[in-house]
Amino acid sequence: MLNNLKGKTALISGAAQGIGRAIARSYHAAGARLILVDQSLDSVKTLKEECGEQTCFVNVDISDAEQLEANLTPALNQNKPVDILVNNAAALTRRGQVTELSLDEWQRAISVNLTGAFLLSRMVIPQMQALGSGVIINIASQLGHVAIKGAVPYCTTKGGILQFTRALALDHAEDGIRVVALSPGAVLTPRLTEIYGTAKEAEKALKTAYPLGRLGEAEDIAKAALFLASDAASFITGTDLLVDGGYSAQ
Numbered sequence: 001m002l003n004n005l006k007g008k009t010a011l012i013s014g015a016a017q018g019i020g021r022a023i024a025r026s027y028h029a030a031g032a033r034l035i036l037v038d039q040s041l042d043s044v045k046t047l048k049e050e051c052g053e054q055t056c057f058v059n060v061d062i063s064d065a066e067q068l069e070a071n072l073t074p075a076l077n078q079n080k081p082v083d084i085l086v087n088n089a090a091a092l093t094r095r096g097q098v099t100e101l102s103l104d105e106w107q108r109a110i111s112v113n114l115t116g117a118f119l120l121s122r123m124v125i126p127q128m129q130a131l132g133s134g135v136i137i138n139i140a141s142q143l144g145h146v147a148i149k150g151a152v153p154y155c156t157t158k159g160g161i162l163q164f165t166r167a168l169a170l171d172h173a174e175d176g177i178r179v180v181a182l183s184p185g186a187v188l189t190p191r192l193t194e195i196y197g198t199a200k201e202a203e204k205a206l207k208t209a210y211p212l213g214r215l216g217e218a219e220d221i222a223k224a225a226l227f228l229a230s231d232a233a234s235f236i237t238g239t240d241l242l243v244d245g246g247y248s249a250q
């Protein structure tokens, strides 16, 4: 089966909830061993139930190089080399025009959404180089392609991660490492309910913008992330897969 991850080790950031958690569940079901990274410890117990007792959970802020060195390096040394990295975690940035946002809010978006992906990639690429293979999947957004009002930091970092993907893909193609982006449309996760108040309100506000007539589910994104991680995508690198229900086709 092409969508088989048996024998692979996958590291997923932002795995405690939403899209990262759905990707963790689907990679586990496909046979991968998991190193799950998140700054929140709330769901570790249920994640272990969903993803197996062997799952390794690392509590860390991915934008903090010192924390990563102290907390993630031991986990990397104790586990088999990482075959698949999913840079999924992103900061929740308050909506507002640049004149209404603080420097700290801008810098937080950059340091989680871009620097976090840089730091994690830098940590696992040597392992992938030693293996002679690997896949890095950067979770971007439809808002890396088009913009919305009041979201300059988010849109900027999501556009940035698309270019990060292309540049990193070129640097490591000869190492056998594929680097791809996956751009979701609006997906019903805790992030969306936090922005809109409730899932119902999020649907009311957004649904009509989606040609397929619904918002995404985390599992829609997980299915695409499984495809990109697997041998079914063996000739795909340096590009982006939009999983947005047709939003950006309009």
Ligand SMILES: NC(=O)c1ccc[n+]([C@@H]2O[C@H](COP(=O)([O-])OP(=O)(O)OC[C@H]3O[C@@H](n4cnc5c(N)ncnc54)[C@H](O)[C@@H]3O)[C@@H](O)[C@H]2O)c1
Pocket (backbone or CB within 6 Å): 013, 014, 015, 016, 017, 018, 019, 020, 037, 038, 039, 040, 060, 061, 062, 063, 087, 088, 089, 090, 091, 092, 112, 116, 139, 140, 141, 142, 183, 184, 185, 186, 187, 188, 189, 190, 191, 192
């Ligand atoms: N939900 C959507 O509508 C949507 C749409 C497009 C793109 N995306 C992207 O998909 C990804 C996942 O989104 P989601 O909706 O599941 O998000 P979410 O906010 O529901 O979950 C994000 C997870 O990342 C963790 N996290 C955040 N900052 C972190 C940090 N500094 N260090 C470690 N962990 C951190 C959080 O604790 C949380 O568990 C993000 O990159 C997001 O930008 C989401």
